[in-house]
Amino acid sequence: MAANKIPRHEMPCQDSKVRAHNFEEVALGYTQEMAVEEAKRCLQCKKPLCRTGCPVEVLIPDFVKQIAEENFEEAARILKVKNSLPAVCGRVCPQESQCESKCILGIKGESVAIGRLERFAADFGMKSKAAQIEKVEPSGKRVAIIGAGPAGLACAGDLAKAGHAVTVFEALHVAGGVLMYGIPQFRLPKDIVQTEIDTLKKMGVEILTNQVVGKVTSVDELMENGYDAVFIGTGAGLPYFMNIPGENLNGVYSANEFLTRTNLMKGYKFPDYATPVKVGKNVAVLGAGNVAMDSARTALRLGAENVYIIYRRSRDEMPARKEELEHAEEEGIQFRLLTNPVSIEGDERSWVKSLTCLRYELGEPDASGRRSPVPIPGSEFEIEMDTVVVAIGQGPNPLVTTSTPGLELNKRGNIVADPETLMTSKPGVFAGGDIVTGAATVILAMGAGKKAAAGIDAYLKTK
Amino acid sequence: MYRIVKKRLLAQGIALLEVEAAAVAAKVEPGQFVIVRVDEVGERIPLTVMDFNREKGTITIVVQDVGYSSAIITQMNEGDEFQDFVGPLGVASEIEKYGTVVCIGGGLGIAPIHPIARGLKDAGNHVISVLGSRSADLLILEDEMRAVSNEVVIATNDGSAGVKGFVTDGLAKVLSDGHKVDAIWAIGPMIMMKAVVEYTRPLGLKTIVSMNPIMVDGTGMCGACRVSVGNETKFACVDGPEFDGHLVDFDLAMKRLAFYKDEENRAKARLECHHEGGHH
Ligand SMILES: Cc1cc2nc3c(=O)[nH]c(=O)nc-3n(C[C@H](O)[C@H](O)[C@H](O)COP(=O)(O)OP(=O)(O)OC[C@H]3O[C@@H](n4cnc5c(N)ncnc54)[C@H](O)[C@@H]3O)c2cc1C
Ligand SMILES: Cc1cc2nc3c(=O)[nH]c(=O)nc-3n(C[C@H](O)[C@H](O)[C@H](O)COP(=O)(O)OP(=O)(O)OC[C@H]3O[C@@H](n4cnc5c(N)ncnc54)[C@H](O)[C@@H]3O)c2cc1C
Ligand code: SF4
Ligand code: SF4
Ligand code: FES
Ligand SMILES: [Mg+2]
Numbered sequence: 075m076a077a078n079k080i081p082r083h084e085m086p087c088q089d090s091k092v093r094a095h096n097f098e099e100v101a102l103g104y105t106q107e108m109a110v111e112e113a114k115r116c117l118q119c120k121k122p123l124c125r126t127g128c129p130v131e132v133l134i135p136d137f138v139k140q141i142a143e144e145n146f147e148e149a150a151r152i153l154k155v156k157n158s159l160p161a162v163c164g165r166v167c168p169q170e171s172q173c174e175s176k177c178i179l180g181i182k183g184e185s186v187a188i189g190r191l192e193r194f195a196a197d198f199g200m201k202s203k204a205a206q207i208e209k210v211e212p213s214g215k216r217v218a219i220i221g222a223g224p225a226g227l228a229c230a231g232d233l234a235k236a237g238h239a240v241t242v243f244e245a246l247h248v249a250g251g252v253l254m255y256g257i258p259q260f261r262l263p264k265d266i267v268q269t270e271i272d273t274l275k276k277m278g279v280e281i282l283t284n285q286v287v288g289k290v291t292s293v294d295e296l297m298e299n300g301y302d303a304v305f306i307g308t309g310a311g312l313p314y315f316m317n318i319p320g321e322n323l324n325g326v327y328s329a330n331e332f333l334t335r336t337n338l339m340k341g342y343k344f345p346d347y348a349t350p351v352k353v354g355k356n357v358a359v360l361g362a363g364n365v366a367m368d369s370a371r372t373a374l375r376l377g378a379e380n381v382y383i384i385y386r387r388s389r390d391e392m393p394a395r396k397e398e399l400e401h402a403e404e405e406g407i408q409f410r411l412l413t414n415p416v417s418i419e420g421d422e423r424s425w426v427k428s429l430t431c432l433r434y435e436l437g438e439p440d441a442s443g444r445r446s447p448v449p450i451p452g453s454e455f456e457i458e459m460d461t462v463v464v465a466i467g468q469g470p471n472p473l474v475t476t477s478t479p480g481l482e483l484n485k486r487g488n489i490v491a492d493p494e495t496l497m498t499s500k501p502g503v504f505a506g507g508d509i510v511t512g513a514a515t516v517i518l519a520m521g522a523g524k525k526a527a528a529g530i531d532a533y534l535k536t537k
Numbered sequence: 538m539y540r541i542v543k544k545r546l547l548a549q550g551i552a553l554l555e556v557e558a559a560a561v562a563a564k565v566e567p568g569q570f571v572i573v574r575v576d577e578v579g580e581r582i583p584l585t586v587m588d589f590n591r592e593k594g595t596i597t598i599v600v601q602d603v604g605y606s607s608a609i610i611t612q613m614n615e616g617d618e619f620q621d622f623v624g625p626l627g628v629a630s631e632i633e634k635y636g637t638v639v640c641i642g643g644g645l646g647i648a649p650i651h652p653i654a655r656g657l658k659d660a661g662n663h664v665i666s667v668l669g670s671r672s673a674d675l676l677i678l679e680d681e682m683r684a685v686s687n688e689v690v691i692a693t694n695d696g697s698a699g700v701k702g703f704v705t706d707g708l709a710k711v712l713s714d715g716h717k718v719d720a721i722w723a724i725g726p727m728i729m730m731k732a733v734v735e736y737t738r739p740l741g742l743k744t745i746v747s748m749n750p751i752m753v754d755g756t757g758m759c760g761a762c763r764v765s766v767g768n769e770t771k772f773a774c775v776d777g778p779e780f781d782g783h784l785v786d787f788d789l790a791m792k793r794l795a796f797y798k799d800e801e802n803r804a805k806a807r808l809e810c811h812h813e814g815g816h817h
Contacts, residue, residue: 245756247574247581247621255758284623286756290560311758315770322763322770322789324796331759339580339753345807348580348606349753350800424792471757473775 082184083112090404094374097259097342100401101165106146109194113141116186119178124188127176130521132156134173134188141191150199153192158228158524161200161266162253163517164193166364168395172517200269213237215534218301220287220474223251224516225307225507227274228523229530234277236531241301243285245473248338251309253516255338256330258368260375261398264337288473293481293503302537303502303530306489307523310468310508316360320418321464325354325426329361329369329465336372353378354460358429360384360415361465362392367399369463370407378461381407386414386434386447412436412447416454418462429459468513478503488512495529496522504530539573539622542595544615547677550602551645552611553587559594561624567652568630568747568779571596572755573610574621580606583752583774585649585724586625587678596624599648599677605804626755627778630745632656636663636719639711640686641704641733643669643725647678649747650724655685657722663687665711665718669704669725673697704729705736718742723782727791734782746782748773750793765789 086102087093093100104112116138124134133152140149153160167173169189177185215238219226222244230240248254253267275281287293287308296304313328315321332351335341341351357373359366362385373381383402385392388411392399403409412434421427433453436445470487482490482499489498489505496504506522508514543555561571570585588597602611613619630653638657642650647668658664666686670676672695683689691699692707700706704725712718721744723733730746737744750762750773757775764773765786771777 245623246754247623284621285560286623286626289625290564311756313758313760315760317770322765322793324793328760331753331761334753334759340578344800345605345804347578348804350797350804352797352800423795424789473756 080111080115082115082187083108083190085187085190087401090401090406093260094371094405097375099263100260101397103197104190104194106144109141109191110144112187113138113191115179116142117178123176123178124173124186128173129515129517130156130524132160132173132192137195138186138188138191141195146195146198147202149195150202153195153199157192157517157520158231159224159270159516159520160192160196162224162262162270163520164189164191164196165262165266166257166395167517168515170396200266208235210235210237212239213534215239215302215537216241216300217303217305217530217534218243218296219305219307220293221245221251221307221309221507221509222249222271222281222283223307223309223507223519224253225309225509225519225523225526226251226305227270228520229305229307229506229527230279230523231274231277232524232527233530234274234279236527238531238534239278239280241280241282243287243291244281244283245286246338247283249281249283255334256365256368258333258337258372260371261368286473288477293474293478293500297502302534303504305523305526305530306474306498306503306505306509307507307519308471308474308509309519310513311471312469313464314467314469315464316415316466318415318417320420320426323418323420323424323426325460326418326462326464329359329365329463330468332369332463333365333372336376342376351376352461354426355379356457356459357381357461357463358384358415358457358459359463359465361467362387362394363465363467364394364398365468366463366465367394367402367407369465371402371405373461373463374405374407382457383407383409384413384415384429384431385409385411388412388436388447391444414447414449415462418459419456426459426462428456429462430454430456470509470512486512492529495532496526497529497533502533538618538620540618541613541615544613547599548675550611551599551677552613553597553599553648554610554613555588555595555597556619556622557594558596558622558624561596561622562589562591562594565589565596565625566629567632567656568649569625569627570649570755570778571598571622571624572626572752573598573619573623575606575609575613576620579609579620581621581753581755582606582610583626583749583755585747585778587648587651589652596622599645601645604801605808608805608808623755626774628776630656630722630779632660634661637665637716638662639665639667639708639718639721641667641669641708641721641723641725642682643704643723643729644671644675645677646723646725646729646747647676647682650722651678651681651685653722653724654682658685658687665690665716667692667704667707667711668699669693669707669729671695703732705732708733708736712740721745722747727787727794730782731787731791734785734787738783744782745779746785747778748780748785748790749778750790751796
């Protein structure tokens with residue numbers, strides 16, 4: 075059979091009825107046979123379009139070829155050339171709008187399952203003996219990194235490889251950023267993230283947790299205290315609320331709080347872990363991105379009976395990864411589209427009792443060509459609700475930016491950085507990831523961290 | 538790890554702990570707080586800084602046993618270590634020269650008011666501290682407060698020390714003594730802070746309160762700590778914890794403290810069962 079006639083291999087998953095009640099990983103990963111078969115579908119294009127869809131231009135045909143030839147360790151090594159966190163990206167990249175959207179096979183049929191293959195090879199690489207850490211000549215330069223999310227970690231890794239002494243300052247008690255506190259265990263097991271962090275430590279990267287920069291120290295102080303450059307990768311951690319009546323009632327969470335209690339603090343194991351998290355019978359999640367899907371599926375696993383995604387636009391506009399939408403649907407999450415919350419009502423004890431929404435319809439296409447939703451007058455309706463999770467987006471946390479005079483910000487509060495070097499308006503201070511772009515993706519943050527590392531390396535050579 | 542170098546029981550269920558945390562001690566200012574975690578399975582517990590020693594690199598906290606985690610913390614001993622200890626968090630008190638300032642501490646609230654009173658006195662204010670508790674044996678840190686105040690007024694609910702009544706009665710005494718008061722700090726249980734604020738509102742006396750909502754990260758990331766101030770939602774961990782008391786919606790804040798009552802009771806019951814049965 076010609077390669078392009080073989081159907082794409084499905085991902086084995088935990089049964090949807092079972093997994094809706096546990097926190098184990100949903101997708102189980104390809105077996106070796108599946109991976110090899112899937113890899114053989116790749117045409118090994120001379121001009122691989124897939125690579126143009128990947129923000130860090132992973133050497134896709136090269137690593138896929140190694141899988142097809144059963145050189146799994148070599149596949150893992152090739153992945154790492156461009157991607158510091160392949161086991162993470164293989165799981166959480168929105169492949170359908172990135173690499174896989176450009177794959178030539180996707181034009182007429184189904185694209186190569188690049189993400190799944192990436193996950194397979196990366197997991198293989200992790201399980202086989204730990205990657206050899208090469209000794210590098212110390213440069214004598216010190217770099218401080220603020221924030222241990224994908225941007226900061228990727229930057230730290232590349233700088234360490236270049237011989238610089240790197241210290242990461244992380245506000246929380248664990249490193250990993252959103253990978254640890256936001257994305258749930260059932261989608262991204264925490265030991266995978268921890269393994270990546272441990273590798274960095276073995277490379278000599280110093281990671282200091284419990285360090286809130288802007289409070290315990292500042293960017294200027296770090297520069298005064300002997301750091302030759304600083305990278306700011308503090309992410310988009312400030313939760314937005316809708317500013318509708320009733321948002322401060324008991325039972326209303328920001329997605330960040332809900333997910334942090336569950337993932338970072340392991341509230342799903344309460345009382346073995348001391349941090350509580352609670353859901354009632356009926357849970358509304360406001361929003362339809364990855365954060366919303368994660369919240370909805372977490373609520374289900376915590377024991378909710380009905381979980382609703384409430385979203386103002388229609389299905390096509392939902393920003394979540396396709397796979398997460400499908401998984402959420404299979405698990406029984408209920409979608410209330412073209413519906414927008416207008417208020418939350420409480421009982422006499424100030425607990426959420428119901429949610430009032432307005433129905434919308436799609437109007438004329440706007441300037442961007444998208445049909446924008448318009449409210450239907452008089453269409454208010456009330457749904458009984460015990461818990462509401464607000465997942466409509468996050469902005470930049472101002473702790474670092476407001477404590478750093480001379481740092482140029484845009485009007486949304488994001489740091490302005492040179493697109494090539496990622497240097498900010500302050501010489502020697504670089505920034506990347508969600509704090510620059512606004513809430514985006516793991517791969518973009520990681521790519522920014524690597525780009526900044528190159529920028530920092532070049533800058534340090536001029537000093 | 539963050540080691541406890543000194544422990545003192547101040548009253549039944551109230552412990553003072555001096556903890557090694559040099560980086561925090563180097564930067565902390567009055568009004569700020571820390572978040573601690575006892576161990577790998579522990580909650581993140583916010584506690585106001587009662588004292589700090591920049592030379593020794595220590596932070597002193599005062600903890601009252603009110604539930605699962607605080608029970609564990611009050612039972613920790615010298616030599617024990619916290620797994621995590623992060624700070625300083627929150628905005629520091631606005632210490633400046635106001636003139637005459639009344640520092641009201643109710644119950645455990647005397648601990649956080651301590652560094653504020655000292656700061657205000659050092660800034661040249663005439664500091665009158667009003668300390669309240671249910672009874673004389675529950676009154677904490679009286680000597681320490683006398684050392685950082687120009688005058689001290691005590692109020693106990695049962696009259697076993699000082700004026701009989703509430704801190705508002707202590708405040709009434711200060712005012713009736715003819716002091717012209719320029720600012721007031723009031724820290725204690727929400728219900729006490731609310732009473733003080735209602736008392737000073739008609740008098741037009743600037744009153745700062747320190748809010749203690751439920752917190753998780755303490756960095757502005759989760760929004761658990763939101764309080765309504767002047768009809769605007771603020772995050773107490775980064776915008777506060779101190780606010781103009783006349784603008785705070787205390788009723789909402791008190792209701793929000795009950796968010797996890799059921800779970801907290803479960804955790805506490807489990808702890809007690811551990812103690813009695815010694816099994817898990
Ligand atoms: C629930 C959720 C699900 C997501 N799902 C996906 C997905 O499926 N696929 C995808 O590609 N992307 C997803 N994203 C987005 C992705 O996680 C982010 O774009 C990415 O993590 C950004 O990386 P970063 O390094 O810029 O910031 P972050 O991951 O936010 O890390 C920033 C770090 O900086 C620390 N920090 C902040 N302030 C300070 C300070 N003052 N001092 C010290 N440290 C500080 C924070 O504690 C944090 O650890 C999701 C995001 C969320 C919240
Ligand atoms: C800024 C700030 C400063 C504080 N300073 C002090 C202090 O100096 N000394 C002191 O003894 N206490 C202080 N507290 C209160 C202290 O954090 C709580 O008493 C403690 O978290 C209770 O935990 P628990 O597990 O023992 O009790 P639980 O049984 O879990 O809770 C008892 C009650 O404490 C409150 N509470 C529970 N969890 C939290 C949490 N994560 N954050 C805040 N409140 C919570 C709730 O109202 C709850 O009903 C402060 C709180 C804040 C926000
Ligand atoms: S990093 Fe993401 S976008 Fe790039 S190849 Fe891997 S899965 Fe595709
Ligand atoms: S575009 Fe598709 S078929 Fe071509 S090299 Fe990339 S993955 Fe293989
Ligand atoms: S405690 Fe999380 S935002 Fe204040
Ligand atoms: Mg507790």
